[in-house]
Amino acid sequence: MSSSGGNEIERIHIRGLWVRFGSVEAVRGIDISAYAGRATALLGRNGAGKSTTMRVLAGVIPPTEGEVVVDGVDVRHDPLTVKRSTGFCPDVGGLVPRATPWEHLQLAARLRRMQGWELRAQDLLERFDLGAAAHRVTGGFSHGMGRRLSVVLAAFHEPSVLLLDEPFDGVDPLGVEATQRVISDAKDRGAAVLVSTHLRDLAMEACEDALVLRGGSAVAALGSEDLVGEDGARAYRALLD
Numbered sequence: 001m002s003s004s005g006g007n008e009i010e011r012i013h014i015r016g017l018w019v020r021f022g023s024v025e026a027v028r029g030i031d032i033s034a035y036a037g038r039a040t041a042l043l044g045r046n047g048a049g050k051s052t053t054m055r056v057l058a059g060v061i062p063p064t065e066g067e068v069v070v071d072g073v074d075v076r077h078d079p080l081t082v083k084r085s086t087g088f089c090p091d092v093g094g095l096v097p098r099a100t101p102w103e104h105l106q107l108a109a110r111l112r113r114m115q116g117w118e119l120r121a122q123d124l125l126e127r128f129d130l131g132a133a134a135h136r137v138t139g140g141f142s143h144g145m146g147r148r149l150s151v152v153l154a155a156f157h158e159p160s161v162l163l164l165d166e167p168f169d170g171v172d173p174l175g176v177e178a179t180q181r182v183i184s185d186a187k188d189r190g191a192a193v194l195v196s197t198h199l200r201d202l203a204m205e206a207c208e209d210a211l212v213l214r215g216g217s218a219v220a221a222l223g224s225e226d227l228v229g230e231d232g233a234r235a236y237r238a239l240l241d
């Protein structure tokens, strides 16, 4: 962990990140700083490099080049610690079709040696309206139910870095509200939150900062007030062209 010019704790520190898949340059030299108690929106068109950046931060794929430090740990040196300390809601997948939400939470608790996890698990499932489905296999879940469970799993162990990739996609208003509360609770306990989404208005409600990616590069770092409402929509559109 390092500190910004003020007294903020920098929980995500990316400098000169490049990710290549063969000849495809998914991420082309981006820098990101994200701080304790703040949420940052990662915006950009399809293929801009948002999910790839999230996966690197979660320790799922290695950076091709560049420095990526998550809560003081270099992902290149210790991806396992990074995996444990982050909470990651991937844009797709991540759920075991033959397991129930309760079994997912049980496994997550065992892997992290969490004590007294049951009450928190129950509370999160209720908040996300998944209480009645707690013992149903996820293979039969609707898209929105799967999204909501993925957010629950990411937030469950109260990580210091919460990474939510398209958490609002196909989620109903109650699920959106529960997700906004998870983001705000995470900020209150000092986590840094990164939210990748196409839903600019929802992102601006949850986030203080925004980073716009285009073709794997960062084209703007803004405060959320710059991207709100119709003026914000126009400003955002201009950044995408």
Ligand SMILES: Nc1ncnc2c1ncn2[C@@H]1O[C@H](COP(=O)(O)OP(=O)(O)OP(=O)(O)O)[C@@H](O)[C@H]1O
Pocket: 021, 024, 025, 026, 027, 044, 045, 046, 047, 048, 049, 050, 051, 052, 053, 091
């Ligand atoms: N495993 C992979 N192998 C090859 N190319 C990949 C792989 N993952 C991502 N890419 C490519 O990298 C680029 C960035 O993809 P990425 O998924 O990061 O974009 P995104 O901004 O999350 O897009 P979306 O909004 O559609 O989810 C795209 O051109 C994509 O095809």
